Amino acid sequence: MACPFRCVFCNQQKISGHFKSPDFNEVTRTIRTYLNTFKAPNKQVEVGFFGGTFTGIPETIQEKYLETVQPFLQAGEIQGIRLSTRPDYIDKNILERLKHYGVTTIELGAQSLDDAVLKKSRRGHTAKQVEEAATQIKAAGFDLGLQMMIGLPGDTLEKSLATADKIIAWGASNTRIYPTLVIKDTVLHHWYKEGKYQPLSLDEAVNWSKSLLIKFENAGVQVIRMGLHPSEGLLNGEEWIAGPFHPSFRELVLTEIWYDLLTKHFDSQDKSFTAKQLNLEVSPKEINYAIGYSGKNRKMLQSFFREVRFYSNEKLDGREFRFHLT
Template identity: 45%
Template sequence: MVMKYYNIPIFVPHEGCPFDCAFCNQRRITGADTNVTADKVRSIITEYLGTIPKGERVIEAAFFGGSFTGISAEKQEDLLKAAYEFVKKGTLDGIRLSTRPDYISTEILNRLKKYGVTTIELGVQSMDNEVLLASGRGHTKDAVISAVSQIKNYPFKLGLQMMLGLPSDSKEKSIQTALEIIALKPDFVRIYPTLVLKDTYLEKMYKSGEYIPWSVEETVEVLKNIIPMFRKENIEIIRIALAVTEEISPGGALVAGPFHPAIGELAEGEIYFDKICKIIENDKSAEVFAVNEREISKALGNGKRNIERIREKYKKEIKIKPSKSLEKGEIEAWKE
């Protein structure tokens, strides 16, 4: 039986964070703006546990939306204790949280370990100091390196988040950030293209012409470069782009930027297109391409555009077929 993983989201929007990063409006992103209490944590966890199917499963409470370790030590303990009650009873397998790199210390990490935290996600965003400064992050990449070094002294799983297209960013800088994140050896990463949201400083920068967001095409170009880099090092990419909600969509809080409901799929399609082209360049007779049966839509590309692009580029027809034996990302090709 396949193990299923569930997160119970508990949003603490902007709590613990005195910074106003140019891109950030957690209330818009999470759709939550209420003050979270220990009783609220118990209520949320109890409610969610009643909706999760029985079976082989791992369930974690997930404190997201703010910089959890920037909250007062007293409130951290109150919220963690409430979740830890469920860990001790065996109804939760752990607790995960997100925070800033400059809000990590031995004292904080000891507290997190004491109350059953299993996973820490750091909002790295960029490893370029110029980008961090332009984005109002309030720290340099040294804070990231220091935080990761401290966390690795503990048994936590470590996730690192990066953003594409921040102020002063470029394709080269984002690829370099990916390389430096890989060197830090996280267990997993999240990749977020930068969107301009209402009521953020980035919106002011955009409207004044100081900031030009990346296009979907520019973002996909970078994604298709960095996705294979993480996979080569066995670093799982657990999410690409913010979840689409009423707020994070046209007509909501979205002002500008590379919004696409399946931008990760677009990038995967480009990765497959490049692989198919490389095979054809080496073997002009290749006409049938087999891929993992779960990756057919990626190999075909958005709207089956890869078939059309191959037709235009090489003046030939190809077929893409499912395979039960191939691993994800693998391709076998032959002449029909």
């Protein structure tokens, strides 16, 4: 809803998997349905409004959507509201209205912070407008999210890394990394058919995202998502024409980070270790990524050792690991 532009990559209905906006009763039912599935005590729950330009829809409709959430906020069943919008749809009055209704996080679809990439992608705004909106959002006391895309027309790894640097510098607490896909009936679809646009390969997208994730982690910026949500149209290939889509994209990226870490450590080891068993201890949260998607990292280590076994160790944090040989 409300987006006045047709970016070259966008067919919002096909990307989101929804062809109409939910009515107000549906919002209430959806919130109640999901709350009934959350059993953990002291949970932190947010309601999110995504899939359009929220602050661009008529004020009365914005307010009706936000009003549906108020009973859940007042009862303490949810702790915040987040929404997505465009940087050119932010001003003082908008922010005051969102604050009044308990919105806590505003995500801007920045996509790129390189003006040449933005122009080629027909975004309709500049990097300067993103910076101005981000400054207003932070000053008003909201958490700021800045979403980015990689592999847009004219993009390079260096430009994407520069975009990440600006996301960090402008105070975002969170981000999302979306590899650009060629979706059916978009401008990119036509350009792709005409040979005017070539998306990143899956390997390229994974490697770019790996560098970006490490940069964001080092700066304390949470990467909420990597890769487009796998709607039915993407999974069955009806809407996805080309580009680096994978339903486990984040797992591929984390696998590569662990691959680099383990290769760097064990490739330099004494090759006499090939007769020994490697016992590798990893944090429970990281063990699947350490083993790797489809066991990639286990297979790599098996080229160095007679046998490789992974164990969870709750005392380890992040990507720390311990090992011993037997």
